[in-house]
Amino acid sequence: MYDVAILGGGPGGYVAAIRAAQLGLSVVVVEKDELGGTCLNRGCIPTKALVSTAERLHQIKNSAAFGIEVTGYNFNFQKAAERKNQVVERLVKGIHYLFKKSKITLIKGTGKLTGKNEITVETSDGLEKVEAKNIILATGSKPALISALGYDGERVITSDEALNLEKLPAEMVIIGGGVIGSEFATIFSEMGVKVTIVELLPSILANTDKEVSRYLTTLFKKRGIQVKTKVAVKEVKKGEKVTVVLENGEELVTDMVLISIGRVLNTKDIGLEEVGVALGPKGEVLVDEYLRTNVENIYAIGDITSKMQLAHVASAQGIRVVENLVGEPQPMSYDVVPxxxxxxxxxxxxxxxxxxxxxxxxxxxxxxxxxxxxxxxxxxxxxxxxxxxxxxxxxxxxxxxxxxxxxxxxxxxxxxxxxxxxxxxxxxxxxxxxxxxxxxxxxxxxxxxxxxxxxx
Missing domain, CATH: 3.30.390.30 (FAD/NAD-linked reductase, C-terminal dimerisation domain)
Structure with missing residues (x-):
């Protein structure tokens, strides 16, 4: 029996595993995809790799002020995408190295709670049972979808597909002007895509300081990014082009639509109900200030707690849980989170x-x-x-x-x-x-x- 079993190897799970190993605990991590989770494979890191490309494009376009006269350049999106993949691969390999160094057991497969001290894993070789004194749930989240928006993974996509495009569209409509939508608007606009953001709320980045939101809106418009706020999307129609029909009757004809309306918690089909782990109204795992669920010895961290959907919060929660296992329990605070x-x-x-x-x-x-x-x-x-x-x-x-x-x-x-x-x-x-x-x-x-x- 392991001291700690962690379901999910994202920025919460893998960081918790390494800290637990540092503290002398025996650890097993169950992950169905790749270590690093959404953040490393389909979120923070690949988008930042593309942002770095966009920054360099921006610098080239504005290089004349420095006395550097660029008469012509060729932007190769495929090479930019390859570099993004290389960055991800390098960091994933780094986590595997840290796991090996820390003697952390990794089981690849789909895990499900089958007891308060047991996870059953469906691997490529069949079912495998893992027993542990403590279990940490760290299954993360995935892009939210609305069926009426016509998601098909090709012309109507989420951030997952946006990070794996082989060719850039000429035009794109981004539904949702939050953090993810604004970042992708920046990336694709700098790469030459004509971008329009459609946001239901009165402003983009509605959760930021109003002065910040207003400033970015002005900058976006200055750079050719259209921003339409206080308007809902009625439907998305597909023909030779994709047409986004707004509630006010306006129609936006485009090549591709990126849906960026938030994320859905991965709390279904992981055995929570069977074991009796309490859930909140949004499907979140309910935890106390020590990240404990209502089931003894089962903890939850990261997006599924619906505290703050940030990779560094998940990591901090993971560290707090395992440190509490071996020392005097300290509550988790969210007062100072950049x-x-x-x-x-x-x-x-x-x-x-x-x-x-x-x-x-x-x-x-x-x-x-x-x-x-x-x-x-x-x-x-x-x-x-x-x-x-x-x-x-x-x-x-x-x-x-x-x-x-x-x-x-x-x-x-x-x-x-x-x-x-x-x-x-x-x-x-x-x-x-x-x-x-x-x-x-x-x-x-x-x-x-x-x-x-x-x-x-």
Whole structure:
């Protein structure tokens, strides 16, 4: 009997397995596809590989400002796709190496709970039973579909198929303007595809700070990406072309439709009902602050807990569960979780938005510093965007931060640490930042909140 059995080898499952092995526990992981899960194979990593290609295309198109006159270039999408696959393959091999190094048992097959201490796995050689003192469920999620949208995996696709295209369409309609839809809009637009986003809500990236959402919408339109908000899709008709019929009567004729309307939790057919694991209204596995289900010794992490559908949250949950197994249990906190959106420019956020602070009745002050005033950003010719810091009006404690601009996903780490450690505007502002550097914009945003920014 193993100490820990993990159903699912994604960013929650494989990270939990490695930490458990580090702590001296015997571990088995059951995975039906490939280690790394959606994040590594069909999500975070392959999209970022394509974003890197899009960034270089963007740089080439705007190279004249640097005195580099590009008279012509050839974009080979097939080679870009091959590189994306090589990046994924390299990282998957890395996880296999770590499993071997950590003496973690990997069973390839479809697993199902058949007892509170048992998983039955359907492998290519037949059924195999795995027994463990503790079981961690980490089965993740998959793209959500609406049958009326005519999904066929060819001309009406999800993010899964978008990452495996062999040829780019001339035009694409993206249904859904959330994180995934916005990232793919960036990728395909830079690669020469005419992109239209259709979003039911009043804005794209509706869960971000309103200022961030408005800014990106303006940038998208400036770059030729059409954005249609507050409108639903009535149907998708297929003929020689694909026609997206909107509820307002407008028809969008295109070559391909990408459905990006969220994700469905993988909680069906894994034996939850048979073992008595309690589910919530969205099909999520109900867990307490220690990630425990209602069944003793069964835990759940990642997307299926419906806390925050982020790879780094799944990893943090996995680490917390196995550390709790061998030490004094500590609750999981979601107060300081950075979010990253890999558009051009990047977007990152952590902590409270201005709207959330107001809803909580917190009086705030904000400071904003534009990258147009950053020496490093001007030298890089990447001046779009800003850093915005939100702090408590009375204590000046930093409550959140939002960045649109170059390397936003890297810069957010400083604000996340400030929120986590309860730092004040003064403490960030009085920390000497290297010049010229992009992190100076964080310091200046803190100064701006105190009405004493130097460069604006």
């Amino acid at each position: 979010g990253c959106i890999f558009t051009l420019p990047e977007i990152a956020m952590v902590g409270l938005t201005s709207q959330e602070a107001e809803e909580k009745g917190i009086k705030i002050i904000t400071g904003k510093f534009p990258f147009q005033a950053s020496g490093k950003a001007v030298a890089m010719e990447e001046t779009e965007g800003f850093v915005k810091i939100i702090a408590d009006f009375y204590t000046h404690r930093i409550l959140g931060g939002h960045i649109v601009g170059p390397h936003a996903t890297d810069l957010i780490g400083e604000i996340a640490l400030a929120v986590q450690k309860g730092l004040t505007l003064e403490e960030v502002a009085h920390t000497i930042h290297a010049h010229p550097s992009l992190p100076e914009a964080v310091m200046e945003a803190a100064e701006a909140a105190l009405n004493r920014a130097i460069h604006i």
